[in-house]
Amino acid sequence: MENAAKGRKAVIEEQAKLRRERAAEKLRENLARRKQQTRARRSGQADETNGLPAAKMDES
Known part of the structure; x- marks a missing residue:
């Protein structure tokens, strides 16, 4: 019994x-992504994010 409890x-x-x-790891990825976005905004370059755009609107 005691060994089973220790195992669990x-x-x-x-x-x-x-x-x-x-x-x-997710926090490190998020921090790196946010730093990259900040650098891109400062230098005036386009933000090259991965995934779905945050502000995508329905065009209908």
């Missing part, structure tokens, strides 16, 4: 560690 706790801790690592 280890699994939960490992999952939490992986979740924190993924969150940290």
Whole structure:
């Protein structure tokens, strides 16, 4: 019983560690993207973002 509880706790801790690592990576990506956008605005260049445009309007 005690070993099973320790095993489950280890699994939960490992999952939490992986979740924190993924969150940290996403935060680093977001920061890099925001810095790139700021630099592009300062230099007057077009913002080359990936993904869907934030302000896309329906043209109908």
